[in-house]
Amino acid sequence: MLFVPGDSERKFAKAAAIGADALILDLEDAVAPSMKVAARALVAELIAQNRTRDWAFFVRVNPFDTGMTFDDMAAVVKPGLDGLLIPKANGADDIARIAAELDRLEAATGMANGSVKIAVVATETPKAMFNLGSYTPPHPRLIALTWGAEDLAAAIGATANKEADGSWTFPYQVARTHCLYAAAAAEVAPLDTLYADFRDADGLEADCRRSRRDGFTGRIAIHPDQVAVINRCYAPSADEIAEAQKIVDAFAAQPDAGTLGIDGKMYDIPHLKAAQKTLASA
Structure with missing residues (x-):
């Protein structure tokens, strides 16, 4: 999911052809306060064009404490919008408020109910850290949770959130x-946070490999140059696909087996589930 400043039509035009699965037109942190209204109008215009595309159109609205959230939504919820990214959410109650407004706006604009999905930046406030379990069971519109460290660091008064080697300090590892x-738990996509140094392709690749190893299925990009690396790293390799297919086929051939030996290694039901996820992601 590639962030694009909501006040730059030029950057949007470049991003639209870069190969991201989703573009997030940003009305929040990427836009100066003096440009918020103009950015909102531009994003609304871009959505209204409803062009043929192979990526999802998301908008990050401003958080509730700005008083701008519902005005942002009123401008951008129209045919052509696929989803909203909600920043600084404190938990599922905030998502219920967003969803109720989406119900109203979809009806007013002739969209099918539930058309606009929701992704959440779920760790940007201290209160949010205690409410992560509230997203289960998930709201029907919820498709992804991601996390962020910068706003959380500011909220708790941290002087830094990275170690000297660039790794996260412990509070942000927890987040x-x-x-x-x-x-x-909510059975939605876990998306890793942004990698700030967009010139460091090697560092991004190493971080993406670790991220996918741990269970994340994608991540936020802040520069077009990051998209190809992210797409490559989170996609299963040909070897992984072949291995997963071998496991699935073996269990399909012996449906009553709970454990199987394949090429001298033992596999059980958790391995089968992991293999099925690999094939689904492929």
Whole structure:
């Protein structure tokens, strides 16, 4: 999911052809306060064009504490919008408020109920950290949880959130991990946070490999140059697909077996479930 500043039609035009699965037109942090109204109008215009595309159109609205959330939604909820990214959410109650407004706006614009999905930045406030379990059971519109460290660091008064080697300090490892668990519990996509140094392709690739290993299925990008690396890293390799297919086929051939030996290794039902997920992602 590639962030695009909501006040830049030029950057949008470039991003639209870059290969991301979703573009997030940003009305929040990427837009200066003086440009918020103009950005909202531009994003609304881009959505109204409802062009043929192979990516999903998301908008990150401003959070509730700005008083701008519902005005943003009123402008952008129209045919052509696929989803909203909700920042600084404190838990599922905030998503229920968003969803109720979506019900009203979809009806007013002739959209089918439930057309607009919701992804949530779920760790940006201290209160949110205690409410990650509230997303289970998930709202029908909820499709993904992601996490963020910068706003959380500011909220708790941290002087830094990274170690000297670039790794997250412990409080933000906790935020990352709990977001992953919360997404898995809600059975929605866990999306890793952005990798800030967009010039460091090698570092991004290594971080994506670790992220996918841990269970994340994708991540946020902040620059078009990051998209190809992210797409490659979160897609299963040919070897992984072949291995997964071998496991699925073996269990299909012996449906009453709970454990099987394949090429000298033992596999059980958790391995089968993991293999099925690999094939689904492929």
